[in-house]
Amino acid sequence: MLWLVIALLLFILQILTILIGEFRHPPKAMAWLFILFIIPVVGCVMYYFLAKEYNRRRKVRRRGLSARSDIRLVGSKLKASDPEWDDNQFKNWRHEQRLFALLNNIPGSQVTYRNEIEVLTNASEAYPAMLEAMEQANDHIHFEFYTIRDDGVGKQFQDVLIRKAREGVKVRCIFDGIGSYQLSSKFTDELKQAGCEVYFFLPIMIAFFNQRINYRNHRKIVVVDGLKGFVGGINIGDEYLGGNPKLGFWRDTHLKLEGDVVYSLQHTFLVDWLFVSGNRLTDTSLFPEHECRGRKPAQIIDSGPDAHWDAILEMYFGAITAAKKRLYITTPYFIPDASICMGLKTAAISGVDVRIIFPQKSDSSIVNYASMSYFEELLQAGVRFYAYQKGFIHAKVMLIDNLLGTVGTANVDMRSFYSNFELNAVVYDRETLHRLESDFLHDLKDCREIKLEAFEKRSRWQKIKEVMGRILSPLY
DSSP, rough: HHHHHHHHHHHHHHHHHHHHHTTTTHHHHHHHHHHHHHTTTTTHHHHHHHHOHHHHHHHHHHHHHHHHHHHHHTTEEEOOOOOOHHHHHHGTTTTTTHHHHHHHHTOOOOBBEEEEEEEEHHHHHHHHHHHHHHHTTTSSEEEESSBBOOOOHHHHHHHHHHHHHHHHOEEEEEEEEETTTTTOHHHHHHHHHOOOOEEEEEHHHHHHHHOOOTTOOOOOEETTTTTTTEEESSOBBBGTTTOTTTTTTOOOEEEEEEEEEHHHHHHHHHHHHHHHHHOOOOOOOSOEEEEEEEOEEEEEEEEOTTSSSSSHHHHHHHHHOOOEEEEEEEEEOOOHHHHHHHHHHHHHHOOOOEEEEEEESOOOHHHHHHHTTTTHHHHHHEEEEEEESSEOOOOOOEEEETEEEEEHHHHHHHOOIIIIIIEEEOOOOEEEEHHHHHHHHHHHHHHHOOHHHHHHTOOOOOOHHHHHHHHGGGGO
């Protein structure tokens, strides 16, 4: 009898540990409690190593904030050109000063005005553009990706990085410890032997024992000589060119940037570099003068557990609630938190044309079930969902009226909002917005719309899988 009392007390202690640790995030607490009830003790051990956010996040935040304050001295050279838009650009913002103030006051981010922006649709456009820019590097290449593969595409980029390093160009690489865990040591050794500096962001074993495995660097950054930059959803691997037989055609979006906004991209890389290497880069050549004559407003917004703000979530929420006519979203993973869900429902009910493209064929079945658990309530509010049929759609794009668009690494899911290190570019000029809209409307042609009447008739087993996916969704 005594052992039963002890077991019960230990179980209650495990429950209290999760409730105290996750009291700010009820959905996450529910997910961990569900696991604890299914596998007692083991669930608590898993929580200790994989979650325990209240403890681990403070450590990451302190280290990250230290990095940000150090790099800010270098980032002070970030060019803030004349904050004037021409009348055609500005007139759409005359009645949106509150949203503009929010975006322009996000810590560590600011709208820049002397920029050129090129939309790169799919890896077939992005890879040649990145490789060409890297080939022209004279001073440095900063190369940061969540995933890089040791395959045909990976070898192409490796060859250029090695060749430029041997020419005297400073090459610095950051790969995520989870996203690139399959990368061979031979691949990285060849980079290092050529003179490239290579670091992994929280390698898997170190992250596990430091209780930080849940925090991943999901960013994709290329900066060449401080003058050209690339950001978006595309990693480095054959699958992004359709090389994965299961997923087939891979639809994605990337941006090529020139001008003031590249300084912001550079700043983010330098913060990450200090985080992984402990080295402060303060060379003024990292922020060179540029001759970009473009007048396209843009800004870089990064977010992660090292910051006090959930900046990308704030940006998404502010933009969604400001929509008056249209709200177009493309995302491979749709697991919104309560604020985003309410924002989408409110927009649709008020007459905004809300359309969301998601993949019919996904690289994660459980995530797809979790995503579909949100469909019914949003369909009832008037949100329209479109399942992409051509292959796997991985682009992370949002368009709000003719006000702004955002392209980057953040999905519309809780992992991107709260746990990952993410990076989005926000664009405001009509030309770029028109191109993004054109791509979205083209993608709709390869989609099947989900109708409420048909969706409500799905099987009971399908609904059970959705419920299970929804309960566990805060953990992936």
